[in-house]
Structures are given as C-alpha cells and as structure tokens.
Amino acid sequence: xxxxxxxxxxxxxxxxxxxxxxxxxxxxxxxxxxxxxxxxxxxxxxxxxxxxxxxxxxxxxxxxxxxxxxxxxxxxxxxxxxxxxxxxxxxxxxxxxxxxxxxxxxxxxxxxxxxxxxxxxxxxxxxxxxxxxxxxxxxxxxxxxxxxxxxxxxxxxxxxxxxxxxxxxxxxxxxxxxxxxx
Amino acid sequence: xxxxxxxxxxxxxxxxxxxxxxxxxxxxxxxxxxxxxxxxxxxxxxxxxxxxxxxxxxxxxxxxxxxxxxxxxxxxxxxxxxxxxxxxxxxxxxxxxxxxxxxxxxxxxxxxxxxxxxxxxxxxxxxxxxxxxxxxxxxxxxxxxxxxxxxxxxxxxxxxxxxxxxxxxxxxxxxxxxxxxx
DNA sequence: AGCAGTATGACAACATGTTGTCAAGTTCAC
DNA sequence: GTGAACTTGACAACATGTTGTCATACTGCT
Numbered sequence: 344x345x346x347x348x349x350x351x352x353x354x355x356x357x358x359x360x361x362x363x364x365x366x367x368x369x370x371x372x373x374x375x376x377x378x379x380x381x382x383x384x385x386x387x388x389x390x391x392x393x394x395x396x397x398x399x400x401x402x403x404x405x406x407x408x409x410x411x412x413x414x415x416x417x418x419x420x421x422x423x424x425x426x427x428x429x430x431x432x433x434x435x436x437x438x439x440x441x442x443x444x445x446x447x448x449x450x451x452x453x454x455x456x457x458x459x460x461x462x463x464x465x466x467x468x469x470x471x472x473x474x475x476x477x478x479x480x481x482x483x484x485x486x487x488x489x490x491x492x493x494x495x496x497x498x499x500x501x502x503x504x505x506x507x508x509x510x511x512x513x514x515x516x517x518x519x520x521x522x523x524x525x
Numbered sequence: 526x527x528x529x530x531x532x533x534x535x536x537x538x539x540x541x542x543x544x545x546x547x548x549x550x551x552x553x554x555x556x557x558x559x560x561x562x563x564x565x566x567x568x569x570x571x572x573x574x575x576x577x578x579x580x581x582x583x584x585x586x587x588x589x590x591x592x593x594x595x596x597x598x599x600x601x602x603x604x605x606x607x608x609x610x611x612x613x614x615x616x617x618x619x620x621x622x623x624x625x626x627x628x629x630x631x632x633x634x635x636x637x638x639x640x641x642x643x644x645x646x647x648x649x650x651x652x653x654x655x656x657x658x659x660x661x662x663x664x665x666x667x668x669x670x671x672x673x674x675x676x677x678x679x680x681x682x683x684x685x686x687x688x689x690x691x692x693x694x695x696x697x698x699x700x701x702x703x704x705x706x707x
Numbered sequence: 708a709g710c711a712g713t714a715t716g717a718c719a720a721c722a723t724g725t726t727g728t729c730a731a732g733t734t735c736a737c
Numbered sequence: 738g739t740g741a742a743c744t745t746g747a748c749a750a751c752a753t754g755t756t757g758t759c760a761t762a763c764t765g766c767t
Contacts, residue, residue, distance in 0.1 A: 362655040364664045368668075368670060369655075371670075372554065372558060372561060374674070379681050421725060423725080423747090427724095447733085448732050448733085449746075470544065470548075472684050473541075473545075474544045475684050476544075477541075477544040480673065484672075485677075487666060488553075489552075493553050495662065495670075496553075496561070498662070499564045500560045575753090577752085594716085602755090603755060605716090605718090628714090628762075
C-alpha cells in the first residue's frame with residue numbers, strides 16, 4: 344500500500360530496491376483483487392447469484408458436465424467447498440446431478456435450462472465490464488502485466504522458506520531456477 | 526450493449542481484443558492472488574499466526590496504536606472482522622487495548638513486547654521471500670505491472686453496471702473519464 | 708445547552724474457504 | 738483375481754469475511 348520502501352518498520356534489513364518493487368506489486372495485487380472481488384459480487388448479485396457460484400456455473404458451461412472433484416481441481420480449491428456450492432445450485436434449480444457412467448459414486452453436475460440462461464446473462468455482464476474498462480488501458484501493458492502476475496504467482500508458489508527460523512537449522516535459500524521475466 | 530463504438534477500422538485488432546486482454550488480466554490476477562495468499566498463510570503459520578492477523582499486527586506496527594475502526598478503514602474491510610482479530614491478538618498476548626484519550630468507547634490497540642517480536646519476525650520472513658523472488662523479475666516490468674493493477678482496480682471500482690439488464694431502464698453506461706494507462 | 712446525526716463496539720447470522728475424518732467406489736501392481 | 742492405495746462424497750469443525758441491528762459515545766449545528 345505505501346509505495347514507499349518504508350525503511351524497515353521493525354528494523355529488518357537494509358533496503359533492496361528490486362525486492363521493494365516486488366513488495367509494491369504484492370500490495371497492488373491485494374488491492375486490485377479486493378476491488379475486483381467486490382465488483383464481481385455486485386455483478387453476480389444483480390442476477391441473484393454470487394461470485395463463487397458463477398465460478399461453478401462457468402466451469403460447467405465451459406467444460407461441460409463435470410464431477411465436483413473435477414471442478415475443484417480445475418479451480419485449485421478444496422472439493423468440499425465446491426460440493427456445497429453444487430448442492431446449492433441444484434437446490435436453486437440451476438443445475439442437476441446426472442449419472443456418471445464412469446464413476447458410480449461421483450455424478451456429473453450439469454446445467455439446467457435456467458442455469459444456462461443465468462450463466463449466459465452473467466458472462467454477458469462480465470463482458471460488458473471488460474469492454475467498459477478496456478478503452479482506458481493499453482492492451483500491450485495489460486498483457487505484460489498479466490505475464491508478470493503469472494511469473495510472480497509461480498515464483499511465490501515455488502519459494503518455500505524453511506519453517507524453522509527458530510530452529511538453528513538454516514536451509515540453503517530458496518532454489519529458483521526460472522528465467523528473469525521481462 | 527457497451528456504448529463504446531470500439532473503433533476497429535479495418536486492420537486493427539478485432540472488436541473485443543482489448544476486452545479480451547482485460548479478461549486475461551483478471552484471471553491472472555485471481556490466480557496470482559490465490560498463490561500469494563497460500564504463500565502468506567504458510568509464512569505466517571510458521572510463527573503460529575495467520576495472514577489476517579499479520580495484517581493487523583503490521584498495521585499497528587507501522588502506524589502506531591490504533592482503534593479497531595481505524596485499522597478497518599485503512600484496510601478497507603468491515604470493522605467487525607478486525608474487531609474479532611484484535612480480540613484474538615489480545616487473548617494471545619500479542620496486543621492489548623489501551624485507553625484512548627480521544628474516545629471513551631474506542632480503545633487503542635497496541636502491541637505488547639511479544640507482539641512486536643513476532644511482527645518483526647514475520648516481516649523479516651516476508652522480506653526474505655521478496656528478496657528470493659526479486660532476482661527473477663525485471664524491476665521495471667514489476668513496477669509497470671503494479672501501475673496497471675492500480676489502474677485496473679480503480680476502473681473496476683468505478684464501473685457500476687446498471688442492475689437491470691432485463692429491465693427497460695437503461696442507464697447511460699459506465700462513465701470512465703480517466704486517462705489510458707500505458 | 709440540547710438535539711440530531713454519525714461513529715463505534717457488541718452480538719448474531721450467514722457465505723465461503725479451509726482441514727480432518729470416515730466409508731465406500733475405483734485403480735493399479737502383483 | 739486380489740489387496741493396497743488412491744479417489745470421492747458426506748459430515749464436522751473452524752477461520753475469516755460479509756451484512757444487519759442495537760445501544761452508547763461523540764460531533765456539530767442551532
């Protein structure tokens with residue numbers, strides 16, 4: 344949030360401009376996510392739905408009838424949460440479970456007619472927002488930013504600082520072999 | 526639907542290519558946020574804390590003793606959630622409420638010695654991650670990406686599509702007057 | 708001074724994510 | 738085939754965010 348490197352609020356270590364820019368990115372990322380989430384909540388609420396529900400609806404609309412576990416894997420979240428959302432969508436008449444020939448215990452979640460309709464309307468609303476925003480951003484910069492975010496995400500996932508700062512054990516620094524992202 | 530004529534005078538990109546890059550950014554943003562959140566959860570768990578708790582600890586460490594409402598405003602979240610986190614931090618002995626001369630009902634949350642120590646360790650861990658990541662990213666690109674994220678966040682916040690896509694009422698479309706962000 | 712409006716904390720209800728556990732279905736090595 | 742290992746859904750507990758409501762403290766206008 345403060346774009347200022349802020350000379351170690353708790354007396355950490357000397358400034359590092361490259362690291363500072365990464366921290367700056369992290370704060371910008373958090374803020375942008377929060378705003379995007381809020382906008383998505385507003386958008387979906389206009390159709391009586393929610394952002395997480397739209398995630399499931401869209402997944403099924405795009406990839407076809409899927410099991411709860413498949414959807415969860417695709418989204419990178421725990422399957423228990425998807426199960427709950429799927430049950431709610433079924434209760435709301437937007438989806439139904441259909442027999443899965445490939446797995447007796449794991450039925451396929453498919454959209455009903457109502458589910459397809461609401462999904463189409465929600466995606467249209469999303470598209471409208473993207474079109475409203477797009478003219479104010481340089482497409483090249485946007486694509487570059489997306490590239491940086493992807494690289495940042497992978498780096499952050501691969502860094503796994505040793506848990507034991509309290510133990511004397513000091514591991515050999517995070518090993519990151521990727522190229523520098525420009 | 527978008528009042529945007531989207532000038533695509535033969536030769537330029539297809540009508541919604543710019544919008545497509547925005548959608549791409551949105552997905553990259555969601556993914557990067559999810560990964561960063563997971564990394565932060567791991568990092569804070571190593572000190573027996575959590576990402577939301579660190580948010581409060583850092584806020585108080587950086588800005589000094591603050592009321593719950595001040596912290597919530599600063600973070601842009603509901604004060605009820607901060608209240609709960611603050612109570613937990615007090616229970617854990619990391620913070621305490623001190624009388625607020627300016628407001629009888631709204632005490633100041635201040636760090637205890639233990640709170641300062643754990644905050645310092647957590648920020649040091651964050652810094653270590655930033656330093657591990659930084660060499661793999663171009664600082665200029667990172668700063669540009671942060672700029673794009675800030676612009677995206679503000680645009681997304683200011684767009685407020687009319688609730689009634691099916692209602693006859695048609696509002697004058699989102700008014701966005703900002704410059705194009707390069 | 709007094710009163711209306713706002714800010715704040717407390718409490719409740721809920722949405723959505725997580726982890727953990729368990730039983731039953733599926734897969735794979737042997 | 739068979740049995741071990743993995744997958745899956747169901748259920749529970751919890752963390753963290755939200756909104757809503759209420760009583761009280763503070764603020765500002767007249």
